[in-house]
Amino acid sequence: MVSTAAGATSSGAGLEGEEGESIWGEDDASIAETTDVELLKRAWRNEKAAPEILLFEAGLVQRAREQIQLLEETVEDFVENGTDDLIVSLYQMDLDRSLFLLRSYLRVRLQKIEKYMFHISRTDLWNRLSEQEKKFSKRCVNAMEKHLEQSVLSRxxxxxxxxxxxxxxxEEDDMVPEPKLDTFVFCKSKGAVGAFQLDDVGDEIxxxxSDDLYVLRYKSIKGLVEGxxxxxV
Amino acid sequence: MYGRTASQLLRELDIADSDNLQAFNSDTCDQVIAECENHHLMLQSLIRKLEGEQLDIQTARNEDHFGAVTHHLSLLRNKRCLMAYMYNRAEVIRSLRWKVGAKLPEEIQEKLSFSEKEYFKNHSAAIESSMSELDLDLTVDMVPPKDPYIQVRVLDDIGDNLSLGDHSFSLTKNSVHSVRRTDAEQYISQGLMEEFFA
Incomplete structure (x- = not known):
């Protein structure tokens, strides 16, 4: 019960022109896929499961932050107006969940940058970072270089x-930790992708x-994830 | 045997589980670095010997060549072990910033080398400036929220009349409060409170 209520409030606060009953009656699934909260959840899941860093969802994060702020204001208003505690706590719950998603999304990315800082700053993965993440990455690299330099390398x-x-x-940079792209991931396609070639040779198709669950190597479906x-999942 | 000392460093990493740090082993590190220096000297003297005999280093295949290769590879191996040791410890140190916070407890501090402490500080600063640019604290909300309010038990006297969110609490030892989860999280990670399950 709580989760539906939370979902309804978030879509109400998030998108214009959506009004309770009529829309929820029609088609839950398609609505659920278009709210920013759902989009953020998807970006977060993808980011969590992918071994390498994905493209930063700049617009989405921006919108999510605006909506969270809106929700915060709503909750504050409710508290001031003495609205029913149950309603307030449902809104608070929704707010907390959205905040968690946003924080976790940004955090997972920072932790990936920490882990593969040298690799990311030397490849075109660099272009997937936000400006602020680029700064973070540079500072990470500086701190790490200094540490390794003074404790081992200079000696x-x-x-x-x-x-x-x-x-x-x-001949090549052979001391850079890289993400393991051939690791297995769980994935689910939204629409039917059809026959898909898993490797370059074309042996495995x-x-x-749509909506079936697969366990495949990340590198073979990398393009589909990015697209x-x-x-x- | 060449490279044995260095492998002990890695064994040490392996023994401690991923969240646990052992005290920084500076003795062994120094030994391995001295070993590297030795390999380098031997390597150079073998190369000089080859050159003295007017042999091309690239093509000569005598015992001195293979000796030189052995020293070179041992040096590389030592370097890899040293770097892996430092790098993996640095990973644990970074994770502490997320789990424990900007201030490390004494018992962890004393296990770090000077450079590691400095690294922790610098890396912390990177995370903090990143969060202040975002204007969002990313170190709270580590687990998905179930309920906006949780019951906490205070483990140490924190203070009277402390405001948490909209209310003020007198957080004395062993008292139990119902507070907003986000407000309590910082105290929980510092070990001043724990979640209380009645």
């Missing part, structure tokens, strides 16, 4: 002091039916 012989390479004779055609 090693010449030619072995690079943070990215094992030695000067390494899966017919992705928003499939969701991670």
């Amino acid at each position: 090693l012989p010449y030619g072995y002091q690079s943070i990215l390479k094992q030695s000067i004779s390494s 899966v017919d992705l039916v 928003g055609r499939i969701d991670l």
